[in-house]
Amino acid sequence: MANIDMKAMFSLTYGMYVVSTNLDGRLNGQIANTVMQITSEPLCVATCLNKANLTTELISKSGVFSVSVLERDVPMTFIGQFGFKSGRDIDKFANVKYRMSEGGTPLVEDWCAAAFDAKVVRTVDMPSHILFVGEVRESVFFKEAPLLTYGEYHSIKKGKSPKTAPTFGFNALK
Incomplete structure (x- = not known):
């Protein structure tokens, strides 16, 4: 990677999200910054998660x-529930408002401006x-709120990327 300046990656903009699922009544979710809309007809979004x-x-x-x-004002304790703990050890949806x-x-309502099902x-x-590429089947807008970007997560909230995040290598650049 001699010709790759990892600092250049900070010029890409990302949001911050809770990506969740339900398998036979077992709910789990995680923090992710890799989510994007990829088509409008049909409406599809993509997310990329560690194996x-x-x-x-x-x-x-x-x-x-x-x-x-996620909203910009989300507390680190909420991010930590979904981002720094494993669903193998805890119920991530305990004490979380969702529908x-x-x-x-x-669809997480706490500290979120909108949500999508795919x-x-x-x-x-x-x-x-x-x-994962998913066709959106439902979306809900909860409220107007400034949204948390990945850059703000690091600069304002002083967050770090966990080992399984695609951006883990950026921790050393701070």
Whole structure:
């Protein structure tokens, strides 16, 4: 990587999201910054998650996921519940306000401005991650609020990327 300046990656803009799923009544979710709309007809979004994460395993089996868009004012304790703990050890949805979409995925209401439910229509296997492409089946707008960007997560909230995040290598640049 002699010709790659990792600082250049900070010029890409990202939001911050809770990506969740439901497999046979088992809810799980995680913090992600890799979510984007990729088409409008049909309306599709994509997210890319580490293969080691429980959320990835459950989405692979359930074929559905939701994306909840985090507000800028979200406290680090909320981010920590979904981002720094494993659903193998805790119920990430304990004490979290959410509603179930018609498709059966949890749409997080706490600290979120909007949420989407999607059915997986394609996956792309990457070396360490899986890219899920989902057709949006439902969306809800909760409220007007400034949204948390990945840059603000680091500069304002002083957050770090966990080992399984695609941006983990950026921690050393701070």
